[in-house]
Every structure is written in C-alpha cells, then in structure tokens.
Amino acid sequence: MVKVAVVTGGGQGIGEGIVKQLASDGFSVAVADLNKDNATKVAESVGNGSKGYYVDISNHDDMFKLVDDVVKDFGKLDVFVNNAGIAQIAAIVDANPEEITKIFNINVNGTIYGVQAAAQQFKKQGKGGKIINACSIAGHQAVELLGIYSATKFAVRGITQAAAKELAKDKITVNAYCPGIVLTPMWDQIDAAMAKIYDRPLGETKQEYIDSIALGRGEEPADVANLVSFLADEKSNYITGQSILVDGGINYV
Template sequence: MGRVSGRSCIVTGAAQGIGRAIGEALLEQGADVCFADINGDKVATVAAENRQKANSYGGQVTHAAVDVTDREQVRAMIDHTVSQFGKLDVKFNNAGVNKPMNFLDVTDENWHFIMGVNGLGCMIGMQEAARQMIAQGTGGKIINTASIASRQGFDNVAPYCASKWAVVSLTQSGARDLAKHDITVTGFAPGVVATEMWEEVDRDLMEIGAAERPGQAMEEFSAEILRGRVAQPEDITGTTTFLASQDSDYMTGQIVMIDGGMTLV
C-alpha cells in the first residue's frame, strides 16, 4: 500500500521538470494522476509513458491540455479527472513561467504574462479545485509551487518574484478560508533545480546581459547552496508526496523550503 494509494491527483505543468517528477512520484505511491499542461501533445506523451508504471503500482493515469489562466479550461480538466477517477483529492498548482528582464526594462506585457500564469493561474486552480472538493464533501489538499523567489527579490526577475510572493499569500488566504471544509492548503519552494525551465532562464539571462556564458547563472546561484549542489527534480518529490499524503494532514498555510539551504527563513 503506497502513501497516497487511492488518491485522485491533478498536477499542472506536468509535461516536464518538477511537475512531471511530482506526478511520477505520486504514481509510485499508488495514486491516480492526471498530468496536465498547456502543451497537450507533450503531456499526452508523458501520460502514455507512465501508464505501465501506474498499472504496476495500482493507480491510473490520464492527461489534460489546459491553460491555467482560462477558468473554463481548468473546470474542464477537473471534470475530466473526476469522470476518470471518480473524485478529486489533491490538486497541485505547479504550472509556472518566467521570462527574465532587467528591472528597468520590465514591460507591462512581461508583468501580465508572468503574473497571469503564476498568480491568477494559481488562484483559479485553487478556487475550482476547492469547489469540487466542497461538492464531494470529503475534504482535500491543495498544494502550490512557490520558489526561493517568494522569499527575496532578485533584480532581473522582478515579476517572477512578485508572482511567487503572491503564491505564498494565496496559500495562506486559502488555508484560512478552506479549513472549515477540511481542505488544507500548503506549498513548497524549490531553489535552483536542473530542469528545462532553468535552461530557458539561463539563455534569457545571457540575452539581457546578466550572464556571459551558458551555465554561469546556475553556477553563481549554486555557490550559495549549503548542500553544495543544484537540485534534481527527484530531490523535490519526497516533500511533495508527503504534502499529498495523510502524513501532512495537520499542516496547512505553510510553505516548505526545498532549496538545499540557500535561503534560511
């Protein structure tokens, strides 16, 4: 019996990186998982690749293409998951974007793009998941992806930092409001993680002159990590599975730092 056996879970931003790792770790512990992402073709491939794993651990897999800033698409994703698995127990609001720009160069478009996905997308995901859980009358868990950038501002990713501070606030607000429905709201804050998203950020930082060569930004950030290395997605999933399991039932409104000791709060 796995730690999340029989639990119906949705993970957004699950076509790659941390989101995919979260979903795969849940499968290994017996959960039913909907892998969701704006890239419908890619997430369909991820789901297909994990179907055998799910069967071997006693769970099920489905997938959904979703723009997390579109409420109707989010509702359709939840409806699809419930039609496949019969309920919704755990919702990971993990989809996120970043597009570095130096502080004085940040445009309205850059701000709205990042805040839309990371802020509004989190809010919509929380609301619609909570509505489904309330209708079921069985409680549930909502888990949000924050960042080390939710604890301090960085000069060339200001909108991203603001959006992840928003995730922390939404987590606390949701925890206060949804406790009466037996719904817990928690989150986790990764540091530097070796994923496709970080590779994109690395290229963007070079384009705006914040780095001179590939890998420089990651090396500089890594120098401050007490554990002495960049995280892999698998370093994150022990905590995310814990947050999805009954082991964390008495925790709500909290953000767990998983950054190797980079930010001490």
C-alpha cells in the same frame, strides 16, 4: 480506492518529477499541460491509469473544465497540484506591460483558478482535500532580474495563506513548495537570458547559483517531488497555509 491527483505543468521538469512520485505513491495522476503530447507521454510512462489533459491554467474556464473532466474519468479528486508556471528575466524598470500581464495571468491568476476549481470539487465531495501550490525561493527573497517573477511567487504565498484559512472548515489544506535551483528547462531559459544581459558564457549564472547551495549540488525534480509526496499524504494533515523551502540550503546571492 485509488487516490486521484491533478498535476498542472506535468509534461516536463518539476511537474514530471511530481507525477512520477505520486504515481509511485499509488495515485492515478491527471497530467495537465499546455503541451498535451508531453502530458500524455508522461502519464502513459507512469501507469496507474494516469492520463494526459490539455489545460491553459491562465484560463478560468479551462481549469474548471479540467476538474470536471478528471472527475468524469476517475470519479473523484483527492489532490490538486498547481505546479505550472513561467519565469521572466527583466529588471523592474525594463519590464514591459504585456510580459507583466502574461506572467501574472499564469503564475497568479492560474494558481487562484486552480484553488477555486479544486475547492469547489472538494466541497462537493465533502471529505476535505489537499491543494499544493508551486512557490519558490523567489517567493521568500527577491533577487535582481527576477523581480516580477518574485512578485508572482510572493503572491502565491499570500494566496496559500488566505486560502488555507478560508478552506480549513471544509478540511481542505493548502500548502506550497518552494524549490531553489532546479535543473529543468526553466533554469536553462533563465541562464540563457542572464548570459545575454550580463554578456557572459552560457552556464556561468546557473553555476554561480549552484555554488551558493549548502548541499553542494543543483536540485533535481525528485527533491521537490519528495516534499510534494508528503504534502499529498495524510501524514501532513495538520499542516496548512505553509510555503515550505526545499532548496538544499541556499545562501542568497
């Protein structure tokens, strides 16, 4: 029977790369995003009966409805990838309350709701399941101007560890992938914000970060998707609670 995966934030960037990889691994993929048009385009491009859905991951009811809709459409759920997230560039001392609340609602609360909705369905099915969260190098090491973002990704590591322990008895594994500098629209946004703050040309910050990568190139969504493919496969059945770096060997700035 064809396996079914949900990928949040699957409409572009890393999420799109994960959707493509999981589809080529044979999954039917429920591509869920705030931007439903993008989600639908990506789903249609990969085939396997994949389908686009609207979701706002920061909304608890949306996440549970997403899982219900996917199960209505595909009959079951095997893998849930909590990929969607946002970045924010601000010094800790300058971060404003609305922005702090927004990023925590999406990156932290959204991840928790995804774990809850997926675990509820996996428990109903009684055969285990795999939850895979988006962490980051920023979840291992904080750098200036990405402190609030880092705080959310340290939180994702904590959620991953605790949920893995809580759900192990139900044969549900919970792991996270921690990308480095992935060449997606998110990094264009980070680079533009840093250019403004440091009064430097566009592209310079991104290049400085890329220069610190041992393997000598920026990361592609496919590099991340290869790890997610393993975490979604039975080959990773004995791994849980881990937040695994996939960053080309970054020498932290």
